[in-house]
Amino acid sequence: MSQSQSPNLRMMVFACLSTALIVIGGYISFPLPFSPVPIVLSDFFMMFAGLFLGASWGMASVGLFLFLGALGLPVFAGGRAGLPVLFGPTGGFLFGDFLAVLAIGLISGTGKPSSIKDLAALVVGNIILFGLGVPWLKQILKLSWGKALAFGLTPFMPGMIIKIVVALALVKMLRPLLNPPGAPTSTRVQ
Amino acid sequence: MAELNIFHYTPQKSIVHTMDGRIKLLCMILFTIAAGLAGRWLGLAVLTAVLCVALTSSKLPAKSLLSEMRYFLFLSGIVIVVNSFTVPGAPITGIPIHGLTWQGFTSGLLYAWRLLLIVLTCTILTGTTPLSQLKNAVEWYLRPIPLVPEARIATMFSLTLVLIPLIFDQAAEMLEAQKARCIEKRKNPLVRIKFLVFPLLLHTFMRADEMVLAMESRCYSEIRTKQVFRTTFTDWLLLIFTLSVCSVVLFTHF
Numbered sequence: 470m471s472q473s474q475s476p477n478l479r480m481m482v483f484a485c486l487s488t489a490l491i492v493i494g495g496y497i498s499f500p501l502p503f504s505p506v507p508i509v510l511s512d513f514f515m516m517f518a519g520l521f522l523g524a525s526w527g528m529a530s531v532g533l534f535l536f537l538g539a540l541g542l543p544v545f546a547g548g549r550a551g552l553p554v555l556f557g558p559t560g561g562f563l564f565g566d567f568l569a570v571l572a573i574g575l576i577s578g579t580g581k582p583s584s585i586k587d588l589a590a591l592v593v594g595n596i597i598l599f600g601l602g603v604p605w606l607k608q609i610l611k612l613s614w615g616k617a618l619a620f621g622l623t624p625f626m627p628g629m630i631i632k633i634v635v636a637l638a639l640v641k642m643l644r645p646l647l648n649p650p651g652a653p654t655s656t657r658v659q
Numbered sequence: 660m661a662e663l664n665i666f667h668y669t670p671q672k673s674i675v676h677t678m679d680g681r682i683k684l685l686c687m688i689l690f691t692i693a694a695g696l697a698g699r700w701l702g703l704a705v706l707t708a709v710l711c712v713a714l715t716s717s718k719l720p721a722k723s724l725l726s727e728m729r730y731f732l733f734l735s736g737i738v739i740v741v742n743s744f745t746v747p748g749a750p751i752t753g754i755p756i757h758g759l760t761w762q763g764f765t766s767g768l769l770y771a772w773r774l775l776l777i778v779l780t781c782t783i784l785t786g787t788t789p790l791s792q793l794k795n796a797v798e799w800y801l802r803p804i805p806l807v808p809e810a811r812i813a814t815m816f817s818l819t820l821v822l823i824p825l826i827f828d829q830a831a832e833m834l835e836a837q838k839a840r841c842i843e844k845r846k847n848p849l850v851r852i853k854f855l856v857f858p859l860l861l862h863t864f865m866r867a868d869e870m871v872l873a874m875e876s877r878c879y880s881e882i883r884t885k886q887v888f889r890t891t892f893t894d895w896l897l898l899i900f901t902l903s904v905c906s907v908v909l910f911t912h913f
Binding site: 478479481482483484486488489490493495500502503527533536537539540541543544547548549550551552553554557580602635638639642643646 | 666667675684687688690691694695696730731734737741742745774777778780781784797811812814815816818819820823824825826827856857860861863865866867868870871875876879
């Protein structure tokens with residue numbers, strides 16, 4: 470097992486991979502008939518990036534995702550792109566992703582990693598995500614609170630719980646990759 | 660497979676290929692803003708006409724482009740159908756399907772059209788500009804902004820575009836392998852997803868790990884020779900043209 474000389478480069482490539490996963494998660498989207506917010510897997514990979522990469526690289530990953538979208542590459546949910554989407558009705562969720570990944574990284578990254586801390590981090594992250602996304606949605610579409618919650622929160626609750634559980638399991642499996650000695654990384658390159 | 664391989668370069672000898680990458684990138688940003696804000700049919704029609712001219716002059720193979728965009732075509736079809744049945748409005752006379760509304764159909768069509776315009780813009784840009792040039796263009800734009808590690812961001816930008824098709828390839832490989840191991844006998848979709856997603860992510864991260872090694876063994880560093888860009892008269896013409904088209908579209912919006 471050859472060890473990486475620069476942990477930075479490794480984290481950079483992993484952050485790019487997380488961005489690519491967030492993009493692909495956005496393509497796996499189901500438009501909800503009654504709501505402007507689609508169901509996507511992006512936020513699952515965002516949570517994963519926060520847990521796996523930590524606060525700074527997680528933010529780099531989500532920031533890169535927003536940057537790609539702002540440039541006009543079709544990376545946002547369902548292949549949308551451009552600054553109008555970033556500041557449109559669902560923009561709160563996109564910026565919320567950015568803040569949530571920071572919170573997730575900070576909470577799970579301090580001290581020893583443990584599943585309970587990860588769980589707490591994900592819950593706080595989701596509260597931030599929806600806490601920013603739903604009021605933003607309400608403000609831009611000028612909805613009532615009840616309607617904004619029906620559009621932006623309640624349809625996503627079951628999915629959110631599944632995503633949290635899967636993200637926890639996934640991170641547990643992949644975390645050894647970050648600490649190369651003894652990790653099941655590539656053995657082809659000696 | 661590379662199911663979603665729209666971000667790739669096709670070498671050709673055309674006027675669009677020879678243009679400056681920076682100008683093309685700026686034009687794409689302007690175009691997506693215009694397409695996102697255009698609320699009327701006229702604006703979208705103007706943008707489509709311009710893009711069609713760009714597409715024909717870029718000499719990109721239209722047939723393969725269409726097949727690469729099939730995912731987005733599929734998606735816009737879904738959007739049209741979903742919108743047609745859910746947006747309230749007057750029913751379309753002459754079509755005896757319950758719940759189909761004219762307003763829903765037009766709003767779905769508008770949404771889908773906008774989506775395809777943006778995808779097409781992106782396809783033309785990435786099809787006519789080599790990734791390295793695109794990367795250098797991003798770096799060039801970020802250079803004047805203080806406190807921004809422009810070389811790193813540009814590298815990450817190009818790495819991400821490289822990694823997206825890689826994940827799709829990996830997924831295709833994984834599906835084949837599981838078919839060979841009779842995954843079809845498992846009827847529970849959750850179990851199937853579990854058997855697909857976990858190894859898929861593990862393998863993509865391992866591939867990324869190998870990529871790190873490859874970059875290191877090729878002495879990757881952020882200090883590199885800067886690309887020299889040359890703008891010609893046609894580039895400025897393109898920029899002025901895009902600006903005027905976008906302003907016309909925005910004017911029709913208000």
